[in-house]
Amino acid sequence: MNEDLTFQALHQLKANPKLSQCQLAKALGLSLGRTHYCLRALIERRLVKVEHFRTSKNKLAYAYLLTPEGLETKARITARFIQRKRAEYDALKAELEQLTAEAKSEGLLPP
Numbered sequence: 001m002n003e004d005l006t007f008q009a010l011h012q013l014k015a016n017p018k019l020s021q022c023q024l025a026k027a028l029g030l031s032l033g034r035t036h037y038c039l040r041a042l043i044e045r046r047l048v049k050v051e052h053f054r055t056s057k058n059k060l061a062y063a064y065l066l067t068p069e070g071l072e073t074k075a076r077i078t079a080r081f082i083q084r085k086r087a088e089y090d091a092l093k094a095e096l097e098q099l100t101a102e103a104k105s106e107g108l109l110p111p
Contacts, residue, residue, distance in 0.1 A: 017064050
């Protein structure tokens with residue numbers, strides 16, 4: 001399971017621990033099978049724990065809760081994600097500035 005998928009899954013589950021696997025799959029843009037595999041991996045890595053809803057009429061309903069280790073991992077991954085996206089943004093901004101300058105010098109854009 002790659003770091004971006006781990007980040008997205010932990011982010012979704014922290015925001016709403018009562019997501020069903022189907023809802024999580026839709027939020028992540030994955031198949032239900034791949035989502036199940038990802039959840040199992042997060043549980044095995046002790047980043048997420050599963051609890052049954054005690055008051056639910058649906059006895060198959062679960063809550064996917066981030067463990068303290070899961071919260072720490074999410075924080076570390078979030079910091080790396082922000083750094084990577086900031087670098088991508090800076091590179092894209094520089095490329096746009098260069099292309100804009102070229103377009104202006106060729107008369108394609110107003111000065």
